[in-house]
Amino acid sequence: MAFSIRTKLTFWYVTLLTASLLAFGAVFSYTLSRIFIDRVDEQIGSVAGMMAHTVVQPSGKLLLPGDFDIILERFFGIRIAGNFVQVLDMDGNVAARSSNLESAYLPLSQDTYEHALNGVTTFEVYRNFGRYPVRLVTKPISLKHKGVVAIVQVGASLQSMEEVLSSLFYIFGFGLAGSVIIAAAGGWVLARKALKPVQDLRAAAQRIGAENLNERINVVVKNDEIGRLAATMNEMIARLEKSFLQIKQFTADASHELKTPLTILKGEMEIALRIKNDPEAMRDALKSSLEEIDRMSYIVRNLLDLARIDVEKTGMKDAASMQEVALDRALTERVDHFRRFALDRGVNMAILRNDPVAVFGDPVRISQMLFNLIDNALKYTPQGGTVELSVEAEDNAAVIKVRDTGIGISKEDLPYIFDRFYRVDKARSREALGEGMAAGGAGLGLSICREIAESLKGAIEAQSEPGMGTTFIVRLPLA
Ligand SMILES: Nc1ncnc2c1ncn2[C@@H]1O[C@H](COP(=O)(O)OP(=O)(O)OP(=O)(O)O)[C@@H](O)[C@H]1O
Ligand SMILES: [Mg+2]
Structure with missing residues (x-):
């Protein structure tokens, strides 16, 4: 299907704009969530680190009172607020939990558990936890000579990040739709403006025919692509006009040249018709008629030659x-x-x-x-x-x-x-x-x-x- 240049220009313009805005949005939100998660990791990492020092006695026994929240508050004060904390023994059984977990448990996958036993700390995102995902660190607590004695898990809700990202998503979505609509409309108008000279050119080319070859296309801006195209077309029209005039002139001349001997011939014939009983005068009239006929055939022969050489010149010989x-x-x-x-x-x-x-x-x-x-x-x-x-x-x-x-x-x-x-x-x-x-x-x-x-x-x-x-x-x- 053939679309107009205007449609194609607008389409490509809008497509490019949408693609670049989408790419920008993707990079932007990815970077933002990365920064956010890094900060959360830092925070839950430091809480987990301090927990490791707090809940284990030098003997390796866990120090976990019935009301776990009390130690949390005493040691961490307000800094702990919003974090979920869970302590597990080395078999993976939950030994204590912060009360904000209510009936829920922080998950411990087999992989993470094995990593912890090997002394490796794991950061992960846990999505099936209430309305918002939770960023979770699982850190083994190890003692010299005893190895891993317990595992501490600290989680933080990613609520604020999710909220920021989702508002960004809406802002960006509406922004994108709006700019695409504006760009499409603007592009459509601009393309029309840019292509206006082409329309003018077309109209001018349509107007010029054999009768008005003396007309020229009006070149407004001379040095751009359209201006040069118009100038080239004007040159072409000038050449056409020249050959057209030559042909016209030639036809007129040829007719004139043939008409003169014809007129003379006619006169001679009329004289001959009026001659009575004078063979000498009759002879003269016929002789001069023959001369005119010779002249005409000479001209016609030459004209034919010219036409033939013209054909030969174009390589059709x-x-x-x-x-x-x-x-x-x-x-x-x-x-x-x-x-x-x-x-x-x-x-x-x-x-x-x-x-x-x-x-x-x-x-x-x-x-x-x-x-x-x-x-x-x-x-x-x-x-x-x-x-x-x-x-x-x-x-x-x-x-x-x-x-x-x-x-x-x-x-x-x-x-x-x-x-x-x-x-x-x-x-x-x-x-x-x-x-x-x-x-x-x-x-x-x-x-x-x-x-x-x-x-x-x-x-x-x-x-x-x-x-x-x-x-x-x-x-x-x-x-
Ligand atoms: N050698 C020449 N000396 C002077 N004038 C010449 C000479 N050759 C051509 N001309 C001039 O140029 C004109 C054009 O020459 P051209 O040969 O085309 O036409 P023509 O001789 O008059 O007719 P045609 O050749 O068709 O019989 C001549 O009419 C003549 O006035
Ligand atoms: Mg001659």
Whole structure:
């Protein structure tokens, strides 16, 4: 059965308190009765000792008048009051008793009797004597040369001790019950007070949903456990809010990017419908419609790639496509692919260094990353410019550099170029594509590069000087 923390706290608190009070009470009453009995023993012991000197004649004969109380009073006076005295001969037969014993006899067990015959004094508690127990000393009287000649027994009632202990028992019992009730009530209230912030936390967590992720839990005391928990939860909500906003932004951007070519497409189609007997105009309309369709499928393909790399990043990728990839070979292949394009644009492209380094990853993705970087370098470098590439190993990492002498990126734009759909100059990049590159300029290339680099536990960075050129540096762990 599940109890609330509050119930458990109170329960343990009360249990501990009860246990410690009971232990204290037990130790206390034991010590008290010990002290009491020690004092009684001292008293009856001394009476018994004096009796031993009084009731025996040097010859060994007992000196016991008919009225035993008279000697007791004469020798001990008031000190004897309250003590029961009994003298026995060495056979264990009662020779004299104090009159306060009335019809009762002090008991003499076989063990005690034998101890006495051996000269040993015994202290014991005798319970079946009237209302209160009696502390009893049994002391042998021995003479030199004659050994044990008689046994004297002195008893004292433990009435006052019993009375004190029983009143203590009641006081303690009521005290304990009272403090336990107070402690339970107090503990219950205190636990509630201590757990109040948890309730607040719960209420706050319940309140926050997708629509109000901008809200935060109010942290009253910052440095206690609850405060830290609340702060951690706030950080978590902030992260959720960030990714939520990113997804929202992404959806909005994606819809917008797809809507533009669709609108253009619609316009072209409407024009085409109105064209009569002009095959040339019809051709133009269809051609430009096809371009928009290409553009849309380019965007959709890139979006799909992004989504797939996202999945690969979380480790759900099948290991089959992961293998050792020779970066130098991948770069050469890619550069060959772009030779014609570079020539057309009048950009000089060269591999400066191509060390044989290998990384572990999906060759298709690595190739795609190189493609996007070289594509950008060529696209954003005017005629007469240069694009230089290199692959090398540096501090346990494979480093790919793509450097161009192109238009560069301003400081304000640099932090955002890896964001999805981010383009420095939206209008320009669309026209910069030129012939043969009908599709492109969606602003997804670099975000795909970053996703790929991160999925391989690597990183990508850009350095740029507007008007001078840009360098992209990719670092990947060596295979
Ligand atoms: N080498 C470069 N020189 C100057 N600007 C660059 C360079 N590479 C990227 N940029 C800027 O960064 C922006 C984002 O690049 P990214 O590759 O993500 O998108 P894109 O090239 O415009 O479109 P896509 O790659 O999706 O076809 C580009 O629009 C461009 O403004
Ligand atoms: Mg690009």
